[in-house]
Amino acid sequence: MDYKLNRYPRLPEELICITTYFDDEDEYFNQFGEHHYAVDMAYTSRWQGGTKYVRAADDGVIKWRQDATGTAANALRIEHYGLIDGKTVHTRYFHMSEIAKGMTVGKEVKKGEIIGIEGRTGNATGPHLHFEFLVCPTDYKFKSAEVYKYAVDPLKYCFLYPDQKIGYDPKNQVRTLLNEYEKLPLEKGSRFVCLRSNALYYRSAPETVAETKLGFLPEGGYAASYTVENGGYEWVSFELEGKEVFAAVYNGLSYIEAPIDYEKLYNEELLKNKELAEQNEVLKAEAEAAKASLSEMTEALKVLRKY
Ligand SMILES: [Zn+2]
Numbered sequence: 123m124d125y126k127l128n129r130y131p132r133l134p135e136e137l138i139c140i141t142t143y144f145d146d147e148d149e150y151f152n153q154f155g156e157h158h159y160a161v162d163m164a165y166t167s168r169w170q171g172g173t174k175y176v177r178a179a180d181d182g183v184i185k186w187r188q189d190a191t192g193t194a195a196n197a198l199r200i201e202h203y204g205l206i207d208g209k210t211v212h213t214r215y216f217h218m219s220e221i222a223k224g225m226t227v228g229k230e231v232k233k234g235e236i237i238g239i240e241g242r243t244g245n246a247t248g249p250h251l252h253f254e255f256l257v258c259p260t261d262y263k264f265k266s267a268e269v270y271k272y273a274v275d276p277l278k279y280c281f282l283y284p285d286q287k288i289g290y291d292p293k294n295q296v297r298t299l300l301n302e303y304e305k306l307p308l309e310k311g312s313r314f315v316c317l318r319s320n321a322l323y324y325r326s327a328p329e330t331v332a333e334t335k336l337g338f339l340p341e342g343g344y345a346a347s348y349t350v351e352n353g354g355y356e357w358v359s360f361e362l363e364g365k366e367v368f369a370a371v372y373n374g375l376s377y378i379e380a381p382i383d384y385e386k387l388y389n390e391e392l393l394k395n396k397e398l399a400e401q402n403e404v405l406k407a408e409a410e411a412a413k414a415s416l417s418e419m420t421e422a423l424k425v426l427r428k429y
Contacts (some may be wrong), residue, residue, distance in 0.1 A: 124278070125206045125257055131180035131280045132234055134215065134253055137165050138282065138296050139289035141250055144275035159273035160214075164250035165240055165289070176238045176251055178231040179213045179280055180205060185264065187227055195244025195252075196221050198237055199264065209257050211279075212264060212272075216252035217243050255279050328357035328368040336367060 142150055142162035150158040165174035178200055186199035196218040202211040219241025231237060242249040255276035256269065277295050282288065288296045325334035328350050350357050355370040 125209065125274075127206060127279060129180060129205055129233075131202070131205065131211075131213075131255075132177065132283055133163075133276070133280045133286060133296075134177050134179050134213075135163055135165050135174060135240065135251060135286075136177075137174070137287050137289040138291065139164050140291050140293075140296060143293060143295060144273075144277065157270065159269050160216075160252045160254040161276050162250045162252050164248065174240045175236045176215055176218055176240055178233055178235045178237050179253075179255070179276075180211075180233045182211075182213070182231055184225055184227055184229045184231060184237075185212070187221065187225065189221070190243035193245050195246065196238065196241065197244070198225060200231060200237075201264075206257060208260060210260050210262060212254075212256040212258055213276075214252075214254040214256070216254075217241055217246045217250060219243060219249070324362060324367045324369045326365075326367065328352045328355075328359075328370075330355070330370070334368075 140161060141164045142158055142160075144161055145157050145159060147157075150156070180200075180202045182200040182202035184198055185201045186197075188194055188197040190196040195216045197214060197216045198218075198221060199212055199214045202213065205211045215237065217240070218238035221238045222236050225231070225237050240249055240251050246252075253276055254269065254273055256272040257274055258264065258272045262272075277299055280299075282296060282299055291297060323335050323338060326336055327334045330353055348359050349371070350359065350368075357368045357370055359366055359368055361367070
């Protein structure tokens, strides 16, 4: 069954390297003799090295925390309200090397907030994140033994945002997901652009002259700020390694309006309105004061005229 989302949860890492797909019968079932109701992603050692953060897929409340002992992994469960009408979504994150400070039961988290660091605690053959997405009845009392009933493929419900990249995705499911993004109904007022690119030049300026070529654009999503027309092409401007660069919108590259940060935009808008209202108050007071001093002057003038 496909559910309609009211918001756009994120995949929980910055670079998405999938090692095991959801209920991957071929690989997982043969190896471990059980179903796999999650996706596994492994940023850490195999592809990049270093420490990588695990982030909350969406706004929610931490409902369960497990600290690693023996075969039990460091793990969290977050409950998300209002993501799917008439359902409560739970996400679970396993094997973290550390749970971030303050992530205790009852704590509210925001989408994208760091909740831990990818690791290999518990029953894991290597460092990775085991990520579950569960669509449960409202007011459902969560039972681990019933995960098989409610788990859905996280790649169908979580999205890749412009600040995230695809690292390793042998079955191209995340790439498909990125394409799916383009079909989403978008939030009003969204201004950000997500690029999808396949081995395409990016340039220092929106021109096709050889000197503007900087190199090939790695495949992935990027946040772009605006577009310009030049030489018969539409150019998208975005930031890469701290520099503004341009890429032409033609074969191999597409862009979409992505609903990222609409909350931030909304809050900025609210703040702006509040500031405007305050300014308005100040202006009104000034106008009153000016009016008062004008009538005082008029009175004074009248008095003067008497003499
Ligand atoms: Zn797993």
